[in-house]
Amino acid sequence: MNDGCRIQEWARQNRHTLTWVAEKIGYSRQALSEALHNNRISPRLAAALFEHFSLRVAPADGSPVPGDVGEETQGGSAGKKASPGRRGRTPGSGGGPGESKLDPHREEIEYLLANGSTQRFIASRFGTTESNLYNWMKKRGLQRKKTDE
Numbered sequence: 001m002n003d004g005c006r007i008q009e010w011a012r013q014n015r016h017t018l019t020w021v022a023e024k025i026g027y028s029r030q031a032l033s034e035a036l037h038n039n040r041i042s043p044r045l046a047a048a049l050f051e052h053f054s055l056r057v058a059p060a061d062g063s064p065v066p067g068d069v070g071e072e073t074q075g076g077s078a079g080k081k082a083s084p085g086r087r088g089r090t091p092g093s094g095g096g097p098g099e100s101k102l103d104p105h106r107e108e109i110e111y112l113l114a115n116g117s118t119q120r121f122i123a124s125r126f127g128t129t130e131s132n133l134y135n136w137m138k139k140r141g142l143q144r145k146k147t148d149e
Helices: 003-013 018-025 029-037 043-053 103-114 119-125 132-139
Strands: none
Touching: 003 018, 003 029, 018 029, 018 043, 103 119, 119 132
16 A cells, blocks of 8 residues: 555544645645645655654655654754654643633632632533633632631
8 A cells, every 4th residue: 555545544544534634734635635646745745744643654756754763854943853753742841821711701700719609600600611610720729718607
């Protein structure tokens, strides 16, 4: 099975259309379809498939496969080497808790917590789950007011 067929099969198994794959990698659907059907994979296409989906395919012209040990990948910073099997963010790249749909409602949530509203009520009011609200509160140091009964 050639690489073009392999990519098409991968897309089918993962319920992706060629149109969707083409949009993700910045190709036209027609150009991607022709390249895969004719097994004419350019180095640029091979790099895009690796960068977006971690799919390794050999370019038709025999140039190095993106992601091989010691090869630079497109889109990376100069001097950085690709490390096979390692994906995701680099250590220390986080900047604390990210944006949440609850952030714009923080004052109202603090008011409801101070007045003894339950987390279940607050979560349903803002269209989220109790566990999401709990995690959001924990990251921002908020607590529900304890009631003495």
